[in-house]
Amino acid sequence: MARFLVRNLVSMGTTMLLVSALLFLLLEVAGGDITVRLLGVFASPEQRDSLRRQLGLDAPAWQRYLDWLVGSDWRARPLSAYPLVTTSNPQSGEAEWWADVAGVLTRWRLVDGELTAIQRAADGTESTAPAKTVWQRAPDGSEIFWGVDTRNNLVQWERGSDLEVLVLSEAGVRSERGGPQHYIPLRKGIVRGDAGMSLQSNRPVSATIFSRAANSLILAGAAFLLVMPLALFCGVLAGVHEGKALDRLVSITGLGFTATPEFVIGIFLILIFGIWLRWLPATALFLTGDAILRDPKILVLPILTLMAAEFGYVARIARASMAEVMQTPYIRTAFLKGLPRQRVIFRHALRNALLAPVTVIMLQVNWLIGGVIVVEVLFGIPGLGSYIYDAAIFGDFNAVAAAAMLTVSIAVLTRLAGDLLYLYLNPRIRFA
Amino acid sequence: MNSTTLSPSAQPPGLLRQLANLLSILLSSRTAVAGLAMVLFWLGIGLLSLVWTPHPPNAQAFDANLPPTSTNWMGTDHLGRDIWSRVMAGTQVVLLKTRLSTTPQVVVPGGVALWGVIGAVGVGGLLGVNAGYRGGRVDQTIMQLLDALIAFPVIVLYLVIVTALGSGDVVVVLAITITGAPGVARLVRGLALDIKTREYIRAAETRGESAGYIMLREIIPNARGPILVDAMLRVGYAIFAIGTLGFLGLGLPPPDPDWGSMVNDARKYIYANPIAILWPALAIATLVIGVNLFADGLREELTRYQQ
Numbered sequence: 042m043a044r045f046l047v048r049n050l051v052s053m054g055t056t057m058l059l060v061s062a063l064l065f066l067l068l069e070v071a072g073g074d075i076t077v078r079l080l081g082v083f084a085s086p087e088q089r090d091s092l093r094r095q096l097g098l099d100a101p102a103w104q105r106y107l108d109w110l111v112g113s114d115w116r117a118r119p120l121s122a123y124p125l126v127t128t129s130n131p132q133s134g135e136a137e138w139w140a141d142v143a144g145v146l147t148r149w150r151l152v153d154g155e156l157t158a159i160q161r162a163a164d165g166t167e168s169t170a171p172a173k174t175v176w177q178r179a180p181d182g183s184e185i186f187w188g189v190d191t192r193n194n195l196v197q198w199e200r201g202s203d204l205e206v207l208v209l210s211e212a213g214v215r216s217e218r219g220g221p222q223h224y225i226p227l228r229k230g231i232v233r234g235d236a237g238m239s240l241q242s243n244r245p246v247s248a249t250i251f252s253r254a255a256n257s258l259i260l261a262g263a264a265f266l267l268v269m270p271l272a273l274f275c276g277v278l279a280g281v282h283e284g285k286a287l288d289r290l291v292s293i294t295g296l297g298f299t300a301t302p303e304f305v306i307g308i309f310l311i312l313i314f315g316i317w318l319r320w321l322p323a324t325a326l327f328l329t330g331d332a333i334l335r336d337p338k339i340l341v342l343p344i345l346t347l348m349a350a351e352f353g354y355v356a357r358i359a360r361a362s363m364a365e366v367m368q369t370p371y372i373r374t375a376f377l378k379g380l381p382r383q384r385v386i387f388r389h390a391l392r393n394a395l396l397a398p399v400t401v402i403m404l405q406v407n408w409l410i411g412g413v414i415v416v417e418v419l420f421g422i423p424g425l426g427s428y429i430y431d432a433a434i435f436g437d438f439n440a441v442a443a444a445a446m447l448t449v450s451i452a453v454l455t456r457l458a459g460d461l462l463y464l465y466l467n468p469r470i471r472f473a
Numbered sequence: 474m475n476s477t478t479l480s481p482s483a484q485p486p487g488l489l490r491q492l493a494n495l496l497s498i499l500l501s502s503r504t505a506v507a508g509l510a511m512v513l514f515w516l517g518i519g520l521l522s523l524v525w526t527p528h529p530p531n532a533q534a535f536d537a538n539l540p541p542t543s544t545n546w547m548g549t550d551h552l553g554r555d556i557w558s559r560v561m562a563g564t565q566v567v568l569l570k571t572r573l574s575t576t577p578q579v580v581v582p583g584g585v586a587l588w589g590v591i592g593a594v595g596v597g598g599l600l601g602v603n604a605g606y607r608g609g610r611v612d613q614t615i616m617q618l619l620d621a622l623i624a625f626p627v628i629v630l631y632l633v634i635v636t637a638l639g640s641g642d643v644v645v646v647l648a649i650t651i652t653g654a655p656g657v658a659r660l661v662r663g664l665a666l667d668i669k670t671r672e673y674i675r676a677a678e679t680r681g682e683s684a685g686y687i688m689l690r691e692i693i694p695n696a697r698g699p700i701l702v703d704a705m706l707r708v709g710y711a712i713f714a715i716g717t718l719g720f721l722g723l724g725l726p727p728p729d730p731d732w733g734s735m736v737n738d739a740r741k742y743i744y745a746n747p748i749a750i751l752w753p754a755l756a757i758a759t760l761v762i763g764v765n766l767f768a769d770g771l772r773e774e775l776t777r778y779q780q
Contacts (some may be wrong), residue, residue, distance in 0.1 A: 449625055
């Protein structure tokens with residue numbers, strides 16, 4: 042048992058590592074120029090170059106992969122004269138990087154060739170003062186200083202330099218003098234829960250993604266809990282009556298639901314219940330964060346759509362498994378012994394017949410996630426699915442990568458859970 | 474057993490005979506016949522649309538959002554195009570043609586779904602047969618890589634690929650290839666593991682045939698039955714996927730009609746013209762169900778045949 046667990050965990054770790062490398066390869070290397078998205082097509086090569094350096098894109102690909110995976114603070118710390126710390130912003134609650142100068146949180150800005158320190162007091166207020174910083178002499182004779190800037194980078198300033206950089210702010214692109222020579226975007230890495238900044242919203246990905254995931258979890262969880270007993274029941278019933286009309290009905294309905302794309306099912310439901318009968322809202326309006334709790338009616342059609350998509354496969358597996366068990370010699374023996382039919386089915390057949398579907402259900406989570414994406418886009422639910430969709434449309438690498446990693450880890454973890462459950466349920470393995 | 478490899482002069486059973494055999498197996502399954510009828514219906518519609526549609530599918534010749542009338546059997550869409558003509562022509566990109574994004578545009582025969590499945594079976598088959606036949610390190614490396622790909626929910630992988638590579642027919646073909654190859658590879662690996670223990674493989678090895686020859690000429694031809702059925706099922710998934718991608722606005726580029734995109738467009742006008750969304754949705758559903766029924770029936774008959 043312990044060996045099984047260890048082997049599975051190791052293989053899971055390898056898989057996740059490969060997944061992260063694959064994602065990075067696809068998105069960062071094969072992907073287009075992100076500066077085109079951010080600056081538009083008319084920006085000059087110098088502007089693009091400036092932005093690329095600010096985003097740390099001038100570093101080699103393997104370095105950026107490591108930064109993304111395990112963080113860049115490892116390589117930033119030795120360069121910085123002061124310890125680097127993270128603290129949360131008093132207004133937004135998002136994590137920010139500061140340098141700890143003798144107990145005072147400090148960031149810097151280069152104004153007219155001289156450094157200004159921005160200090161944050163314990164109560165959250167910020168004040169500026171001329172920096173009492175010692176410039177370090179670089180080998181080439183220039184005076185340099187590595188410090189934290191106001192955009193969560195560790196940067197290298199040069200004394201007296203008047204380098205022009207383009208800063209992308211919410212109001213647009215503006216040119217700033219006194220820019221740094223080098224940038225190391227500070228991040229903790231996805232392994233430590235920091236997925237970097239969303240290029241689309243300029244906020245940390247981790248600040249949005251979890252609340253979005255919670256909405257998806259409610260949606261997917263409700264659909265899952267409602268459909269599984271139903272699908273297993275129908276499947277088992279069909280399996281017991283193999284070849285009869287009831288079996289045909291369940292099989293054909295199941296095949297129909299499985300083969301029909303989720304969005305088609307969703308649209309039929311919208312047409313019927315939302316447009317013609319007007320019983321239920323056709324789209325989900327999320328005006329407040331707890332809209333699901335205030336108006337559960339908006340979730341009915343999305344959940345029904347997911348249920349239909351899930352129903353077919355599980356019902357078919359349960360049917361096949363039950364039909365197979367019903368033909369085994371031990372069931373025939375039970376019948377020949379004269380046991381009542383009910384007892385044979387419930388006490389003898391069912392336990393063995395449910396083994397296969399239970400593992401399949403866990404593998405289904407991958408499929409459920411795909412369905413959740415489509416359903417969230419169709420009904421306008423702000424969940425993880427629509428998040429990854431919006432990010433993919435925009436080309437927001439950090440957000441796509443983080444959301445993809447999250448979905449993959451959910452899928453991999455449920456698969457492990459499925460394996461464990463199978464072990465627990467199957468006495469032939471449990472006592473082996 | 475496999476006479477072709479021993480003496481080139483001995484002919485394999487005639488191609489016509491094989492086809493007739495397959496057909497008789499097919500016709501004995503009602504499921505497969507029903508599926509085949511649905512697929513042939515759409516194939517016929519697609520071929521017909523190459524030479525004739527009631528109205529030009531891309532022409533904005535009518536008022537927008539009309540309900541069905543005697544001129545526009547299914548009504549018109551939000552740009553005043555005839556929906557039935559567009560549904561007809563929508564078959565083309567799925568089954569009949571692939572547009573390469575070169576200038577000038579080159580059109581390759583064979584739909585996006587078919588090329589995607591050919592790609593998946595080609596790549597997956599090669600990886601799988603190598604993993605199964607060579608075993609050891611090669612097997613471990615290939616399977617670990619494919620496990621990583623399988624760990625992705627399919628639509629997430631599509632989204633990642635589209636984010637990275639943009640959109641277009643070729644990207645959709647690539648996406649179907651990448652998402653399908655791991656499944657094919659697993660299947661072929663299993664078959665190769667079984668087949669490589671047979672005597673004729675031993676014989677070929679003793680003759681001193683190269684590994685490439687054994688894999689491509691001995692193992693793959695003997696594994697083609699299950700691979701074919703799997704490929705059929707995959708065509709269904711591929712049409713499903715193309716529809717979903719089109720619905721998400723990531724699929725085949727306009728202006729040529731694509732069912733998924735048509736659903737997505739009609740969705741925005743669902744209150745003005747609710748019936749318009751029904752037709753392309755029905756088209757996708759029936760074609761996918763048809764392919765699935767066909768593949769399911771074929772598989773059932775083939776396994777019964779083998780028993």
